[in-house]
Amino acid sequence: MNLILLYTSDFTDDKTVVINDRRFHHIRSIHQPEPGETLKVGLLDGNRGTGEVLSLCDKEITLKVALNQPAPEALPLKLILALPRPKMMKRTLQTIAAMGVKEIYLINSYRVDKSYWSSPLLQPDKIREQLVLGLEQAGDTVMPEVHLRKRFKPFVEDELPAISQNTRALVAHPYHANPCPAASAEPSTLAIGPEGGFIAYEVEKLKECGFNAIHIGERILRVENAVPVLLARLFPL
Known part of the structure; x- marks a missing residue:
């Protein structure tokens, strides 16, 4: 602490x-x-x-x-994250909060097991507990906002265009993608998939919203590792 x-x-x-x-x-x-x-x-x-x-x-x-x-400056980022496995969600939420992300959407994906959505870790008080630990670690005070979206297609079609408007829109994808761009302080929206990545249909739906697919190299990382690596690469921390 x-x-x-x-x-x-x-x-x-x-x-x-x-x-x-x-x-x-x-x-x-x-x-x-x-x-x-x-x-x-x-x-x-x-x-x-x-x-x-x-x-x-x-x-x-x-x-x-x-x-x-004043509190540390927040990352100019809206993070779209496929719901992680419950046992890794605690550490992932702590990391996200510690690195200065203030707007988080936990979304469904084909490779997200349905049972994850019934995890007690998704209760507001449990989410808040992990975010507080991240803030204490980083010396931050501003609580991130977390939104739960259980249906992929309606979210991408109905909400995501407005969320990502006028931002650098990126989807982390290990296949058929461009190298991760240079660090920038410009407002961004970043989508990160589940273990195994988004399926092709989901990547195409994101591309229809203006997202560009990027990768961070040949190594396939777990979500809890991919999140800090991507944020460190994309922003001048």
């Missing part, structure tokens, strides 16, 4: 917070601060800053906070 993420419910007045949950146990066991020391803090969807330790006991910590630094 490289940043203690604060919530409005933590504040007892304008500058004082009391923390007594998971964050407190992490602070006490890992940071082990003394009164007068400062920690890096940030208000969810707000500024970052410092928290001076006023007191620390067995049940809670009290901080005096100064929030005067």
Whole structure:
């Protein structure tokens, strides 16, 4: 946890917070601060800053906070991601949040098993939990938005054209694709398929929406690895 993420419910007045949950146990066991020391803090969807330790006991910590630094700049990206396998979704969501993506669409695909959509990990509180871990890791405060779309064709035909309008639209595809373009800060929409990639029909539907197929080399990566590699290649991080 490289940043203690604060919530409005933590504040007892304008500058004082009391923390007594998971964050407190992490602070006490890992940071082990003394009164007068400062920690890096940030208000969810707000500024970052410092928290001076006023007191620390067995049940809670009290901080005096100064929030005067903006959140890191977000990636200019809308990410379209075929729903990952549940056991890799946690780490994938954490990575996406840590790298600064703020708009995510989890979509269906032919190679996405139907059972994935009934995973308890798709509950809003479970998704939020993983995103928070990613924000804490990266020192970010702005919560990404996650949209679930269970039907591929209606999403691509009815929503995707407006989502990707006026952006660099790319679909990661390991076959019959162009090399990954150079890093750029221009607004982009990136579609990443499931394990095994999008099927040919899905790639064609994406191309009809103006997406260009790209690859990152001969090696076929798992989704949890492909996501950070693609973002690092496409944007000047």
